[in-house]
Amino acid sequence: MSGSISVTLELSGGAELMFANTRLHTLEIPADLTLQSFLLYLADEKMTDKRRDLFIQGDTVRPGMLVLINDADWELEGEGEYVIQDRDVIHLISSLHGG
Amino acid sequence: MSGSISVTLELSGGAELMFANTRLHTLEIPADLTLQSFLLYLADEKMTDKRRDLFIQGDTVRPGMLVLINDADWELEGEGEYVIQDRDVIHLISSLHGG
Amino acid sequence: EDSNDFKLSLPEYLRYGRQLLLPPLGLSGQLRLKQSSVLVIGAGGLGSPALMYLVGSGVGTVGVVDGDVVDVSNLHRQVMYGGCEGKAKVEGAREYLKRLNPNVNLVIYEEHLTPNNSLDTLAPYDLILDCTDTPLTRYLISDTCVLLNRKPLISASALKLEGTLTHFLKGKEGPCYRCIFPRAPVGVETCGDSGVLGPVVGVMGVLQALEAIKFLGLGEKDRKEQEQEGTKMLLFGAWPEMTWRSIKMRPRKKDCVVCGENPTITLEVFRKGEVDYGAFCGGVGLHDGERL
Amino acid sequence: EDSNDFKLSLPEYLRYGRQLLLPPLGLSGQLRLKQSSVLVIGAGGLGSPALMYLVGSGVGTVGVVDGDVVDVSNLHRQVMYGGCEGKAKVEGAREYLKRLNPNVNLVIYEEHLTPNNSLDTLAPYDLILDCTDTPLTRYLISDTCVLLNRKPLISASALKLEGTLTHFLKGKEGPCYRCIFPRAPVGVETCGDSGVLGPVVGVMGVLQALEAIKFLGLGEKDRKEQEQEGTKMLLFGAWPEMTWRSIKMRPRKKDCVVCGENPTITLEVFRKGEVDYGAFCGGVGLHDGERL
Ligand SMILES: [Zn+2]
Ligand SMILES: [Zn+2]
Numbered sequence: 001m002s003g004s005i006s007v008t009l010e011l012s013g014g015a016e017l018m019f020a021n022t023r024l025h026t027l028e029i030p031a032d033l034t035l036q037s038f039l040l041y042l043a044d045e046k047m048t049d050k051r052r053d054l055f056i057q058g059d060t061v062r063p064g065m066l067v068l069i070n071d072a073d074w075e076l077e078g079e080g081e082y083v084i085q086d087r088d089v090i091h092l093i094s095s096l097h098g099g
Numbered sequence: 100m101s102g103s104i105s106v107t108l109e110l111s112g113g114a115e116l117m118f119a120n121t122r123l124h125t126l127e128i129p130a131d132l133t134l135q136s137f138l139l140y141l142a143d144e145k146m147t148d149k150r151r152d153l154f155i156q157g158d159t160v161r162p163g164m165l166v167l168i169n170d171a172d173w174e175l176e177g178e179g180e181y182v183i184q185d186r187d188v189i190h191l192i193s194s195l196h197g198g
Numbered sequence: 199e200d201s202n203d204f205k206l207s208l209p210e211y212l213r214y215g216r217q218l219l220l221p222p223l224g225l226s227g228q229l230r231l232k233q234s235s236v237l238v239i240g241a242g243g244l245g246s247p248a249l250m251y252l253v254g255s256g257v258g259t260v261g262v263v264d265g266d267v268v269d270v271s272n273l274h275r276q277v278m279y280g281g282c283e284g285k286a287k288v289e290g291a292r293e294y295l296k297r298l299n300p301n302v303n304l305v306i307y308e309e310h311l312t313p314n315n316s317l318d319t320l321a322p323y324d325l326i327l328d329c330t331d332t333p334l335t336r337y338l339i340s341d342t343c344v345l346l347n348r349k350p351l352i353s354a355s356a357l358k359l360e361g362t363l364t365h366f367l368k369g370k371e372g373p374c375y376r377c378i379f380p381r382a383p384v385g386v387e388t389c390g391d392s393g394v395l396g397p398v399v400g401v402m403g404v405l406q407a408l409e410a411i412k413f414l415g416l417g418e419k420d421r422k423e424q425e426q427e428g429t430k431m432l433l434f435g436a437w438p439e440m441t442w443r444s445i446k447m448r449p450r451k452k453d454c455v456v457c458g459e460n461p462t463i464t465l466e467v468f469r470k471g472e473v474d475y476g477a478f479c480g481g482v483g484l485h486d487g488e489r490l
Numbered sequence: 491e492d493s494n495d496f497k498l499s500l501p502e503y504l505r506y507g508r509q510l511l512l513p514p515l516g517l518s519g520q521l522r523l524k525q526s527s528v529l530v531i532g533a534g535g536l537g538s539p540a541l542m543y544l545v546g547s548g549v550g551t552v553g554v555v556d557g558d559v560v561d562v563s564n565l566h567r568q569v570m571y572g573g574c575e576g577k578a579k580v581e582g583a584r585e586y587l588k589r590l591n592p593n594v595n596l597v598i599y600e601e602h603l604t605p606n607n608s609l610d611t612l613a614p615y616d617l618i619l620d621c622t623d624t625p626l627t628r629y630l631i632s633d634t635c636v637l638l639n640r641k642p643l644i645s646a647s648a649l650k651l652e653g654t655l656t657h658f659l660k661g662k663e664g665p666c667y668r669c670i671f672p673r674a675p676v677g678v679e680t681c682g683d684s685g686v687l688g689p690v691v692g693v694m695g696v697l698q699a700l701e702a703i704k705f706l707g708l709g710e711k712d713r714k715e716q717e718q719e720g721t722k723m724l725l726f727g728a729w730p731e732m733t734w735r736s737i738k739m740r741p742r743k744k745d746c747v748v749c750g751e752n753p754t755i756t757l758e759v760f761r762k763g764e765v766d767y768g769a770f771c772g773g774v775g776l777h778d779g780e781r782l
Binding site: 209212213214215216217218219220222223247254255256270271273274275277280294295297298358359389390392393394395396398401404405407408409411412424427430432436437438439440444 | 505562586682728729
């Protein structure tokens, strides 16, 4: 729990609308944070849309949202238990259905 | 001039045809090499097509070939005088004209 | 083998000469295309360019499923349908595609895909393209592909200024749509509601055709190599600068309700009409509110 | 202002509704598109999809330059021309595009671009698309754009399984084609010689339309921001896996023979016909074997 690290939060597919309609955020966060805690921190502290369940339902992201760690699906990296590293890029994307 | 470094050579747009028709090469080279020396080294040691002037004319690459350093045009990085760093990606691309 | 399926005629050589020249395709690849069949579900913003390039390339049999009628608001992105306002899209597509390449066997399905017709409609094809625009149909197509012995599925989507492309059910270990999206979203946006720029959906449709031609034209060895690569999802953003990202996706999931080890969506359940896609896509599952 | 150029009719609202909804475009962007003009040089594998989506989007005036006739070997990638074999490409394009969107003012040039006609042909347009397939014409188009007070130029190319896209002459400091390629290559390959896969050239053409719509639809503020970004070259590879790379390019070069500080290719020299593009593109320059 020593020191802080820098992460990039990227939002697309409409997920950016919940975060001040801004696609790229650079955040300083405590070291040793799990991805699960990071997502809850985003919901509690960073989300500008107050409808929390657009982002988090129960203890995970809502259906239709993908979480990516450095261009890989979070399921390949341990999902919520992944410990965030300095300079990681965490990307939240809402699934698109149009065609 | 101490030790050696690892670089990735990427070839596209037809430039791969001069190098065993292989698009990606990982090479160990001496540290402190300039890009100019590296290109001459490629022409002398690594090119499989023996028509050297398909690649090098005079002391630079032939017309229509671009040299990229880590996704930037080499003119932005000092051209031939750029000193290659460990893990650089050097990309040679022949210009395409079809349409 | 003496069948005409295993030869090209002189007109075919002339027509396909520019792609026959390409080493990874070549004559054997062109013959594989000719012997192949692909079903394009949805002949809208994705389906229009996908169909144009698939039919242009000489895939032997191309099926088209769409129950809609051409509206003037489609034309900025559904560029096959100039002058077809008010006609069935499949009719507009038939006329256009027959003119483009009379060698291709076109099969027209003037209907929407439903749980009642999906197994029979998809069964005859080597490859499925999901060019639709509602979550309901995306789950239905993927489930049907799984139940038909894992038929490969190239799926794209686009909205506003973004698009995605994924090859689902790739090889034995590639994920299905439900492996990636186990629970359906609620209140999704459509191109009708939220808009889309024509070339954004266009580029995704052309890329579906590209991946389909690569898949159908590949020999066994190249196809095995591609399967080793795992599943990627391509993300495209058009604004303000173009961005392209290739995301490494999870493999097939053991607990997937349709392609997992103990599926609850089986051929029997599906055939009985017990998978309620309407309710499901409103977020309520028939069997299990949490997972379906 | 009371002119119809500054309004949309009800049919236009209906037709463009799905792109009018998009925040970066909106009604003001649609009106900017309507007041704009774009010239597409080459109506082949790049030009076909570029024209479809440009005309679909409602750009006010679209010019098409091509002196070729449709051949059956074009059709796998030039998907506008079904049933037009033997006709002039510009005639096939006119029929197709008029059907797609009768609101657009189409201007047809049934000719190849030459040093004699290029200044007059390009001068009236806001934006130029280079959809051609020979180095000669690529230098001629870029030089003409420079001499016409740096007319912006969106250029694409494709061969075999690769493609590139670049916005040349962007803002005041963007490079011209000669800044990047000061000397012409010898013995280049063409799609006719070496082949090209239809969707590969198709995707590059659709992206040209996308960048053109973004450029023409942008307000002054957004355009200035885009210019700050510098010049990128997009590289696309289709095989074995898709790759997309965005390369940061050099700015305009002080010693460029056409857009530099002491140009040798000036309006006077060009008008006199003293720039020998034929010899140049064979690798021999008229003025200076090394630089031209
Ligand atoms: Zn599954
Ligand atoms: Zn220049």
